[in-house]
Amino acid sequence: MLDTRSETPRAAALSMHALTHVYGAGDRAVHALRGIDLTLAAGSFTAVMGPSGSGKSTLLNCAAGLENPTGGRIVVEGRDTAGWSEHKRTVLRRERLGIVFQGFHLVPYLTAAQNVALPSRLAGRRPDRRRVAELLAAVGLADRAGHLPAELSGGQQQRVAIARALVTAPAVVLADEPTGALDTAGARHVLELLRGVVDRMGHTVLMVTHDPTAAAFADEVVFLVDGRVAGRLYGPTADAVAGQMAHLDDLVGARR
């Protein structure tokens, strides 16, 4: 029998193996992912870049269990999720994955603290007030716990969303363009926070971004083109990332 443990290093927080995803069927089929192999080592920060439509959000949504991949395997902390029921994937998402969206997705009528506590409530647990307070302090919003999202800036709302994503101490924080709706200063604050989430709190982060400056905060950048990994860059600088992106655009142009 295949021993998946020997294939998956113990230190991997999440890995994808020959991952494929097709939306629709027949003439209308869109092959969004065409065989992705990607391992997120525990305590690493990975950025995913690529042209619009290259499959970045699909990759993230598959990793998050929001989309059920058509083929291949996703292994979270050594557990192969292939064939899992919707319910089992929902529990995994709630307990082991933290998700951050471009548009923050905070509940507008709950305070910052109540938003951070929400994943615990949804899991049927009494929220740990101290942990919620610690997380709000960690994202620099200790004094805003009682504020509603509408009373916070975009950058502050995103920091609340990051605190919420961390409340269950997830295996991986998955962020889809977390700075896409922010101004430069707000974006920088969020990126420094994500870097700290990895360096100081020991979490694992996978972030989709369009912005080379944002990608340069990661340890590694993975470039997607047409649903495939087209390149990788370790220790990225914004200039090196921008250079790669320009090259990727050429590649895509050449295929059309």
Ligand SMILES: Nc1ncnc2c1ncn2[C@@H]1O[C@H](COP(=O)(O)OP(=O)(O)OP(=O)(O)O)[C@@H](O)[C@H]1O
């Ligand atoms: N629900 C869907 N139904 C059908 N096709 C979809 C669906 N969602 C995405 N696609 C298609 O799958 C491909 C990959 O989309 P995806 O959203 O993953 O791209 P992306 O890299 O995140 O793009 P962007 O940078 O614009 O956000 C695209 O061709 C897109 O049109």
Ligand SMILES: [Mg+2]
């Ligand atoms: Mg997208």
